[in-house]
Amino acid sequence: MKNIIENSLLKSMSYTEYRNRITTLLSEGKVTGNEQSEALLHYTELNETRMNRLEKTIQIAEENAAKLNHLKKDYIWLVISEGWCGDSAQIVPVIHKMAEVSAHIDLKMVFRDENEELMNLFLTNGTRSVPKLIVLDKNTLEVLGDFGPRPQGAKQLILDYKAQHGMVDEKGKAELHMWYFHDKGLSIQQEIIDLMEKIN
Template identity: 65%
Template structure:
């Protein structure tokens, strides 16, 4: 596992590098990932606009900032993502702002499709769902915890929709984006902080 993590970190990007890569690919008519399609390009374009907005509007709660500032040691937050993923677009700006609140967090983003060996270690119900946050001890690269691909409220919305309609269609995706919009990153912050507190308790 350590070798796989080291390889993934070598292939990873800073948040700014990831954003620049996504923008460059969109300009070429592409998305990140091994599969290319008009739909994935369209989602990447939508997500770029969402992330631009969220970077301006998301705020980290004062109590969350305090807890992040008081972390006991240095961590790497390694996130597996792709530019076409709607959940990643909603969650990455929140994770980025959280990482910026603490000198003890080094945020790295790696593309899921380019790092499948690591992705296979963090499947959700057997699927390669993203984003997936992997919290590492910065010194040993030991996996401390992982989180994702969605906060509980968003996950429950999709489960309920699928139970009612049998599928996850465009209406479900619209409802999910509205959930994120109303939540303003609050549940993501709270769940990640709770994860740290449970591990460090």
Template identity: 60%
Template sequence: MKIPVAKALFNSHSYIEYRKLITDLLIEKKSTGNEQSEDLTHYSELNETRMNRLDKTIKITEENSSALKSLKNEYIWLVISEGWCGDAAQLLPVINKMAVESGKIDLRIVLRDENEELMKLFLTNKKKSIPILIIVDKETGSVLGNWGPRPQAAADLVNDYKKEFGVIDETIKTNLQLWYLHDKGISTQNELVNLMLNL
């Protein structure tokens, strides 16, 4: 388990580096990942706007802030992402704020398509769904748990839609973005804090 994680960490980005990577690629009309298309570039552009807004507006609740500051050990949150991923754009600003708030968590981000070996260890229903957050003990390098690709209520929303209509289309993508807008990162905070406290 450790080798793909160690390899990924070696090539990982800080949040600021990840954001810059996406911005620089967009200047060239590109997105992250092996596949390039107008759609993926368009999603990356939308996501950059989203992340800029969320970086300014996301607030960590007082309760979650206290819990994060009370963590005894130091951790690495290793997140598998891509710039075109809508869920990642909604979640990474929250995850980043939580890591900063804690003072005990170092956030590192890697790209899915560049880390095939790592991604294979964290499939969701046999799919390469992202983002996936991997919790690593900073001292020992052990993987303690993982979370993702989205909060439970958002996952239920998508699964229910897929059961009913058999597809993931623009309608559910819009509904999902609206869900994130109303949730304001609270579900993500609560789920991750609970996970950390239960370690």
């Protein structure tokens, strides 16, 4: 496992580099990952707008910022993501803002399809769902915990929708994004803070 993590870290990038890669590919009519399609291009365009808005509007609650600032150790937050993923667009900007407020957190981004071995270590019910935040001890690279691909409330909404409709269609996706909009990143913050408090 350690070798896989070390290799992924060698290929990792900053949040700004991650955003720039998505934007550059979009300008060429392409998306991140192994698959290219009109649908994925459309989702990526929507996600660019979402991420731009979230970067301006997301606030890290003062008490959360204080907790992140008072972590006892230094950590790497390694995030697996893709530009076309709607959940990533809602969650990754919040993770970025949280990492920014703490000198104890170094945020690194990797793309899922470029890091298959890493992704396969962090499957969700057998699926390669993103985003996935992996918390590493900065000195030893030991895996201390992970979060994702969705906060509990969003997970429940999708489970309920699937139970009712048999699948998640465009209406289901719209409901999910409305949930994120109303939540304002608070559930994501709380669940990650809870994880860090357990680890720390």
